[in-house]
Amino acid sequence: MSINDNNVLVCHASRPINKGDTIYYNYTDPLKGTALRQQHLLIGKYFECKCSRCEDHTELGTYMSSAICPDCKTGYVSKSSDDDWTCSDCQKQFEHANIGHIVKCCTDKFDVINKKDEKELEEYIRHVSKVLAPNHYLLLDAMQRLAGVLRDAINREPHPTKKLMRRKIQLCHDLLPVLEKVLPGISRTKGRHYIGVTVKYAIKICT
Ligand SMILES: [Zn+2]
Ligand SMILES: [Zn+2]
Structure with missing residues (x-):
């Protein structure tokens, strides 16, 4: 959804729609796990979602609500x-x-950490990766916030270190395949991470 120069609200399709296709609309945050999305939809929209992702306990193979066995x-x-x-x-x-x-x-741990602090986010990701599946929504949330913290640091520093830029690229590479599955087509979230990946070329220029 966006507002154009004439103050008209415009609804964009995130991917091409063929004649006769069903048009889908997302009423909730696709980066949350099924239990949270369904709870949100039930309370806010009064329906129990039966989409292909909600019906699949692997969440389209992302295992976004799963733990390591x-x-x-x-x-x-x-x-x-x-x-x-x-x-x-x-x-x-x-x-x-x-x-x-x-x-x-x-x-509970995620609720109490400082989500603007690089070290706290890195430590949370390191600990939680030992028990939750790599694409768990809590990890994705922490990774997205960390990517934001690193983006700000890169923008602030006149000469950001290669270590900082490599970590940012790695986070974007880890996040994009999941976003491709649960948020197909164009989106602001994906755009932000693709911009992150282009930092790679900046590193190549620097070396
Ligand atoms: Zn659903
Ligand atoms: Zn097992």
Whole structure:
């Protein structure tokens, strides 16, 4: 949605629409996990979403609400019913209380850290990566905030270090494939991260 020079509200399609295609509209934050999106839609829009992502416990293969399997350590445990979470690898089932507790601890920790502080965000990402799937929405949130903090630092510094720029590029590279799946087509969020990736060329020029 944008307001053009004539003060008219314009609704843009984020990707090409063919004649006869169903047109979809997103009423919630695609960067949140299914449980949070559904809760938001139920409270604010009074419906239970049945879209392909909400119906898929892997969330289109992103595992955005999953944890690393405490048993095999290689698979991702996703909520397969109200009471159970199942591992994608060893197929072991866990009670909701077990995995739900891990996610709650990570959520509580995220609530109290300073989200404008590079070190605190890096430390949070390092710790939480040990228990949550790499694309978990909490990690994505922390990574996006860190990318913003680094962007400001790069803009502020007359000579930003290569380490700083490399980290920024890495974050954008990690975030873009997930955004491509849950936010297909053009968007402001993706635009911001693509700009981040172009920093790579700045580094090439510097070296
Ligand atoms: Zn949905
Ligand atoms: Zn497992």
